Amino acid sequence: MSALTDLTLAEASAALAAKKISATELARAHVEAIDRLAALNAFILTTPDRALADARRSDERIARGEARPLEGIPLAIKDLFCTEGIETTAASRILGGFVPPYESTVTANLWRDGAVCLGKTNLDEFAMGSSNTTSAYGNVVNPWKRRGDNRDLVPGGSSGGSAAAVAARLCLGATATDTGGSIRQPAAFTGTVGIKPTYGRCSRWGIVAFASSLDQAGPMARTVKDCAILLRSMAGFDPKDSTSADVPVPDFAAAVGQSVKGLRIGVPREYRLDGLAPEIVSLWEQGIAWLKEAGCTIHEISLPHTKYALPAYYIVAPAEASSNLARYDGVRFGLRVPADSLDELYEATRGAGFGAEVRRRIMIGTYVLSAGYYDAYYLKAQKVRALIARDFDAAWQSVDAILTPATPSSAFAIGEKQDDPVTMYLNDVFTVTANLAGLPGISVPAGLDAGGLPLGLQVIGRAFDEETVFRVAGAIERAAAFDAVPQLRAGA
């Protein structure tokens, strides 16, 4: 049998159920792997004692024949999910020392189903970034290296720690969140699978808020099926989130192996950006060929407002962020910089506590919401958002799913693309539309670029039709037979 850290989540579950391995040895293997690869900086906080205690309980339940759906499965939790009694930082200085007195609904669902907690993964500060270089706890290193080049690469962001941990085999799966691409872009950069489900599918309760109308939690793992298994546990109606959808949660994993014969796949012409790297274009064409081979029909579609999605996002998301982040006031929790007056206390605390990117976005948001500019910016962006959603509504008249590249490039070096904020924002050009329209999107590893770095394809589906998304993603995964592994990984 291969190393415990090389198992997929589904394989580990089967081995646990068959008592071929114990949850304790599985947890210990991952705890050790995290220690050995600490240089990746994938974790802000590890919880080895908690992991071993969880695992012991899982072993007892398995022995009693009372295993739950994720019994004994070691997971990493993005440090944006509040975990009761475990420090939660959102990778920001301003939350330093904050120990939530409550558990987020998504993580509570995972523990209810028997998962084992390995620790809290690094991220861009408040999930604002595409390279995991805005964290107050330092950069995360991508476990992949470009061929013949020893420079450290970014894992993508904002869920960079979760992506690196999954890719390097430090966990069997991880939670992540996606506001403009923060699950799918890091998945593409690390050769892992990540799905942002439909808005409302997973409760946002207890997740540190960035942009509430766009934020959505989802899983990252090494296979499509593993993501499907995790999402089933994470999802579900929650009265504590007013936007949580009261709809049944299907058995997503059952959809993964289903035939895609007869499915109509849309290929949006507006995603063929000028100057798009030839490698990305050929990967996309390869994906189209695979799906055709599997029995899908391919249809060129038009999503005419695609070009305006990112600029609209950079009004809507900062506006919501400026409002959400008003709560960090130095009074109720987190950092406090003493001052003589209340206003000075706020200004000093927030000036010292927020990093450069977060500050920029709060200021953009404050400006677009300020008197006299609200209509010109915020209202305009919301109207453009309506048009983007309408583009997709029209597309669903003729197709069942949409295939696009996940990112416009493979992982770049730490320090690259940092010249100006807008260059970094363009990373999310293919992913942000699904957030604005609230649709599910998955990134599946589909090939390597000339430098030996992974590239991903994205499948977007109708609202609450993750099953079709998983079906198509499963077909791509089978056709791609992606078996490349990163240079830095447990067991290597």
Place this chain on the structure above:
Amino acid sequence: MSLDAETIRRIASLARIRVSEAEVATLQGELNGILAWIEQLGEVDTEGVAPLSGAARMALRMREDAVTDGGIRERILRNAPERIGLDGAFFAVPKVVE
């Protein structure tokens, strides 16, 4: 349209974020770069389009108007950087009224 240094200072003050004079200049360049890029939304004809405020395309739920939580003072105060009063029952702030 371009933001001048005075406007940057005003936005920072509205956002209650202290920025140094050196940062004002940096922020001015960055924010103007972002706003110039955003300006392209002006090309889109949005006449008669209803704004979309959220991705949850469903009506907000109603629930019974009943108290469902409470009695957790200590849990709420536990993370306070500074507390005041008997049993530390209050969040502490600098003196607001003379």
